[in-house]
Amino acid sequence: MSVAEETPGGEDMPWGEVTPEAARRLLVAAVEAFAERGYHATTTRDIAGRAGMSPAALYIHYKTKEELLHRISRIGHDKALEILRAAADGEGTAAERLADAVRSFVRWHAERHTTARVVQYELDALGPEHRAEIVELRRESDAVVRGIINEGVAAGEFDVPDVHGTTVAVLSLCIDVSRWFTTQGRRTPDEVGALYADLVLRMVGAQK
Amino acid sequence: MSVAEETPGGEDMPWGEVTPEAARRLLVAAVEAFAERGYHATTTRDIAGRAGMSPAALYIHYKTKEELLHRISRIGHDKALEILRAAADGEGTAAERLADAVRSFVRWHAERHTTARVVQYELDALGPEHRAEIVELRRESDAVVRGIINEGVAAGEFDVPDVHGTTVAVLSLCIDVSRWFTTQGRRTPDEVGALYADLVLRMVGAQK
Numbered sequence: 001m002s003v004a005e006e007t008p009g010g011e012d013m014p015w016g017e018v019t020p021e022a023a024r025r026l027l028v029a030a031v032e033a034f035a036e037r038g039y040h041a042t043t044t045r046d047i048a049g050r051a052g053m054s055p056a057a058l059y060i061h062y063k064t065k066e067e068l069l070h071r072i073s074r075i076g077h078d079k080a081l082e083i084l085r086a087a088a089d090g091e092g093t094a095a096e097r098l099a100d101a102v103r104s105f106v107r108w109h110a111e112r113h114t115t116a117r118v119v120q121y122e123l124d125a126l127g128p129e130h131r132a133e134i135v136e137l138r139r140e141s142d143a144v145v146r147g148i149i150n151e152g153v154a155a156g157e158f159d160v161p162d163v164h165g166t167t168v169a170v171l172s173l174c175i176d177v178s179r180w181f182t183t184q185g186r187r188t189p190d191e192v193g194a195l196y197a198d199l200v201l202r203m204v205g206a207q208k
Numbered sequence: 209m210s211v212a213e214e215t216p217g218g219e220d221m222p223w224g225e226v227t228p229e230a231a232r233r234l235l236v237a238a239v240e241a242f243a244e245r246g247y248h249a250t251t252t253r254d255i256a257g258r259a260g261m262s263p264a265a266l267y268i269h270y271k272t273k274e275e276l277l278h279r280i281s282r283i284g285h286d287k288a289l290e291i292l293r294a295a296a297d298g299e300g301t302a303a304e305r306l307a308d309a310v311r312s313f314v315r316w317h318a319e320r321h322t323t324a325r326v327v328q329y330e331l332d333a334l335g336p337e338h339r340a341e342i343v344e345l346r347r348e349s350d351a352v353v354r355g356i357i358n359e360g361v362a363a364g365e366f367d368v369p370d371v372h373g374t375t376v377a378v379l380s381l382c383i384d385v386s387r388w389f390t391t392q393g394r395r396t397p398d399e400v401g402a403l404y405a406d407l408v409l410r411m412v413g414a415q416k
Contacts, residue, residue: 038246120387121329165395165403168388173377176384179328180376187373195373202410 014115017075023061025051030068035114039069039125069122070130076119077137083108084144094152095206101145102174102200103193109177110189116178142167149204159205170200222323225283231269233259238276243322247277247333277330278338284327285345291316292352302360303414309353310382310408311401317385318397324386350375357412367413378408 018024029050033042044065048058062068087101109116126134146167152158160166177192187195226232237258241250252273256266270276295309317324334342354375360366368374385400395403 037248039249040245041248161406162403165400166407169381169404169407172384172388173381175387176380179383180380192373195370196377198369199374199377199411202413203407205410 014112015075018071022051022053022057026053026058026061027068027071030065031072031115031118034069034072034118034122039065039118039122044068066125066127066130069118069125070127072115073119073123073126073130073134074137076115077134077141079108080105080119081137081141081144084141088144088148094148094155094157095201095204098145098148098152098204098206099197099201101148102170102197103190105171105174106177106193106196107189109174110181110192113178113181116175120175120178142171145170152204152206157207166203170203173200222320223283226279230259230261230265234261234266234269235276235279238273239280239323239326242277242280242326242330247273247326247330252276274333274335274338277326277333278335280323281327281331281334281338281342282345284323285342285349287316288313288327289345289349289352292349296352296356302356302363302365303409303412306353306356306360306378306412306414307405307409309356310378310405311398313379313382314385314401314404315397317382318389318400321386321389324383328383328386350379353378360412360414365415374411378411381408 015024015027018027026047030042030047033046033050037046042065044058044062045055047065047068048055051058062071083104084101087097087104090097090100092100123131123134146163149158149160149163149167149170153160153163173196177196181189181192223232223235226235234255238250238255241254241258245254250273252266252270253263255273255276256263259266270279291312292309295305295312298305298308300308331339331342354371357366357368357371357375357378361368361371381404385404389397389400
């Protein structure tokens, strides 16, 4: 599994919002370990080792393995919601904003596919309170996309018999990009985003 | 995570194709354990214990944990290909056959969501030879769906600018059902299948 996405030096430093630097390195190491072996097969000792630190040094920043997963999941879900809100609040018709939301959301799931897999597939490993917090963020993301679709229907731009189910399908289509996308594939994140924006406009029956 | 799908007594006995009975029980136990904790966090001892057997009894049927994963993955992928081929080879227009393929494929991923998650998310844990064998089965499934779409385009039923990318998206949409579907949700597997068949016909620009 490629972890090239996590290497500093790209457009922006991964997890740059996490400080101090030791805490950031531990988070990057945790994402890699969880993606490779799964949450339950990973120990805090593994994570500390990958980050070139001692288990005691890890403990200064994170009390438990679950705290690391929660930080990863929280930052990932905040980012997802931010991406969707920026598109929803932008200029343009409902079709333009829905296409923008899908393009940006797909691009994130492709470019950050290792992180996205951990964020999307390890929800069951969160403790009850953290899980409830993340489920609420997911509800908000759903509501943002449903809002754009409802606006398109109200404006007569879209033809959608089942807004709730179509919203689930649109988000699901984007999220699954993190499962199959590889940097060795034939398409760039931008190309997948453009294709998917077109497919989603078809799903909502957007007028051409 | 619900494992109700694996309980005998439904329409057909899960993994009924696996004999003898001890081998079948071990496979059911392995699916549950892999789905709950991930492949790498599961030991053959865990699996034997869940099946009410000794590690030595497991070893009679499966030499390694990877052999269990391979059996699960192989049976799951054979079933997926069988479902898609049955739809592709059926009667009717390309639109009718594509809708049938999506309905059946979605129903399987919803009804057998625990199994499907293991089948879809643990590919990287297979050994190189087994992985190559499964990747080939996945290529065949892709080709079956691509074939229906190409027939629809040739017949003037569909309007698809990017057949390869649209095929990936159609399968991806169906597969991700296994991630979000729960038996506590508001829709039955049949209802999700019907909605998704409609959405996919829109994606390929099927003439109404």
